Amino acid sequence: MIVGFVGALAVLLMFVASKLLAPKRHSILKNTPYECGIPASPYQWSQIQIRYYVFAILFVIFDVEAVFLFPWALVFLSAPPAVFYEMLIFIAILLFGLAYAWRKGVLQWR
Amino acid sequence: MILADIIYLFLKASLLLSFILVVVLVLTLAERKALARIQQRKGPNRVGFKGFLQPFADALKLLTKEDILPSSANKRIFWIAPLAVFLPGFLIWVTIPMAQEVVLSNLDMGLFYITAISVLSVMGLLMAGWGSANKWAMIGGLRAAGQLISYEIPFIMAILSIAILAQSFNLKEIVDDQGTWPFALKQPLGLFIFLTAGLAELGRTPFDIHHAESEVVGGPFVEYSGAHWSVFYLAEYMNTFTVAVLTVILFLGGWQSPAMPFTGTLQMIVSLIWFLSKTTLVIWLIFWIRGTYPRLRIDQLMSFGWKILVPASFINIFLTASVLYYGLGEWVITIISLLLILATFYFIRRGSLSKTKQDTVRVIRADDIRAQLSSGAEG
Numbered sequence: 001m002i003v004g005f006v007g008a009l010a011v012l013l014m015f016v017a018s019k020l021l022a023p024k025r026h027s028i029l030k031n032t033p034y035e036c037g038i039p040a041s042p043y044q045w046s047q048i049q050i051r052y053y054v055f056a057i058l059f060v061i062f063d064v065e066a067v068f069l070f071p072w073a074l075v076f077l078s079a080p081p082a083v084f085y086e087m088l089i090f091i092a093i094l095l096f097g098l099a100y101a102w103r104k105g106v107l108q109w110r
Numbered sequence: 111m112i113l114a115d116i117i118y119l120f121l122k123a124s125l126l127l128s129f130i131l132v133v134v135l136v137l138t139l140a141e142r143k144a145l146a147r148i149q150q151r152k153g154p155n156r157v158g159f160k161g162f163l164q165p166f167a168d169a170l171k172l173l174t175k176e177d178i179l180p181s182s183a184n185k186r187i188f189w190i191a192p193l194a195v196f197l198p199g200f201l202i203w204v205t206i207p208m209a210q211e212v213v214l215s216n217l218d219m220g221l222f223y224i225t226a227i228s229v230l231s232v233m234g235l236l237m238a239g240w241g242s243a244n245k246w247a248m249i250g251g252l253r254a255a256g257q258l259i260s261y262e263i264p265f266i267m268a269i270l271s272i273a274i275l276a277q278s279f280n281l282k283e284i285v286d287d288q289g290t291w292p293f294a295l296k297q298p299l300g301l302f303i304f305l306t307a308g309l310a311e312l313g314r315t316p317f318d319i320h321h322a323e324s325e326v327v328g329g330p331f332v333e334y335s336g337a338h339w340s341v342f343y344l345a346e347y348m349n350t351f352t353v354a355v356l357t358v359i360l361f362l363g364g365w366q367s368p369a370m371p372f373t374g375t376l377q378m379i380v381s382l383i384w385f386l387s388k389t390t391l392v393i394w395l396i397f398w399i400r401g402t403y404p405r406l407r408i409d410q411l412m413s414f415g416w417k418i419l420v421p422a423s424f425i426n427i428f429l430t431a432s433v434l435y436y437g438l439g440e441w442v443i444t445i446i447s448l449l450l451i452l453a454t455f456y457f458i459r460r461g462s463l464s465k466t467k468q469d470t471v472r473v474i475r476a477d478d479i480r481a482q483l484s485s486g487a488e489g
Contacts, residue, residue, distance in 0.1 A: 006123040010131075011193050014337050017173055052256050055412070059259040062420070063229075066266045069427070070222055073274045077434060084435050088428070095424055098416075107416045108409070 054106055065094055122214055126203055134347040135165040141397050148401035169340070177336035180242060187241030192334070192341035194234030198227050199349045206355055207282050209365045209382040221279040224356070225266050228311070231345070232258045235320070238330035250329020253408065254313065254320035260415040261310035267423035268304035271297060271430045272360045285364030292363035296440050299426050299447040301361045302454070303419055308353040310415070312346065315400040319408050354392040362388050414458070422454050
């Protein structure tokens with residue numbers, strides 16, 4: 001908490017310092033969004049392609065799995081054997097899912 | 111009492127922050143010098159003695175530069191994004207030990223904490239991309255999100271296999287566990303995965319598609335200037351240092367040295383020096399990779415992450431857990447791991463040769479053109 005506070009304070013100090021030090025000469029042209037030399041179009045947020053969403057879903061699946069794996073990593077040596085084998089089956093199911101996604105061509109960036 | 115504690119912690123955190131800031135200043139100069147040497151240039155050599163004051167000049171220049179707010183930007187998100195990138199990177203440092211006693215607070219769930227916090231900076235990059243209201247920034251931010259979350263999985267899995275080996279999430283215990291053999295010898299595949307995924311998490315050059323100048327002209331940072339821009343780069347160099355430090359702690363034995371004749375404060379200082387010199391080696395490796403390799407294309411990057419690194423990291427976990435569970439010697443992991451590295455390189459090589467037909471970019475070979483021309487000439 002306090003460390004985060006210190007970090008935030010330092011960054012904010014930097015912003016304030018720059019606000020005090022830096023010159024401010026705004027103009028309409030300078031404030032337009034950067035585009036390759038042509039006038040920027042009024043609507044700036046372009047469409048988001050669906051492929052990012054697919055990767056995000058895959059990430060969520062594996063990240064949740066990681067949350068399960070973390071406690072398992074510490075206890076499986078002393079726990080009954082079923083714990084070890086169950087996690088292997090769990091990983092195998094997930095890898096099967098990954099293989100399915102691969103086969104379906106989701107992993108290929110198009 | 112409690113107030114005194116808070117003030118004490120505040121001072122320690124400030125000390126940590128100033129240490130990191132100094133490291134970042136040194137790193138910016140070191141990177142420019144290293145890259146210059148790789149490209150047979152001299153690098154910055156005007157400011158101060160042989161250019162050693164260059165980072166201070168840069169910092170002053172950035173602070174006194176105008177901070178532009180684009181007229182169509184989402185103002186609050188735009189201003190807060192650098193902070194959202196910087197803070198998670200800094201918060202990781204709470205639990206990273208630099209030597210036996212040099213640590214802010216050694217958490218028992220240290221590794222878990224690191225994996226949980228480090229993924230938060232994706233949010234900041236997305237905010238920067240969205241807040242700028244610029245097409246390049248938006249595409250760059252999305253690319254950053256896609257890349258960072260893809261490589262987060264092998265990153266976590268490599269960390270996890272270390273946790274399985276050490277049977278602990280406590281970074282200090284992990285280092286103590288490497289007293290005789292560093293984990294790099296038991297986990298060569300893990301080290302490879304960790305460094306590669308770590309580089310991708312940093313967005314350093316072989317994996318910097320989200321702020322590639324020639325594709326998305328700086329990505330999420332395109333609208334930023336002055337102090338806000340410098341905070342992004344502060345975060346980037348700080349994260350470089352973090353990944354190097356984590357590599358040293360998890361794989362290269364941290365502050366463990368072959369022989370330690372000293373005790374007390376002297377021991378602490380010597381082990382700190384030992385630790386920092388290992389870190390310097392890893393950082394030099396990262397700069398070297400940046401100076402040597404060209405940038406990957408985005409489809410190569412994604413398929414490399416999902417088709418090679420993710421399965422490899424799962425195999426690594428499976429291997430480590432099984433060897434430990436069946437009580438085989440740990441040298442078994444080393445040997446199989448080395449074989450797996452060879453297999454990985456084989457798959458990388460094969461993939462790069464055979465995948466050209468399915469690529470996003472249309473590839474026209476000289477032979478095809480010749481065939482077309484000759485058939486046209488005949489017909």
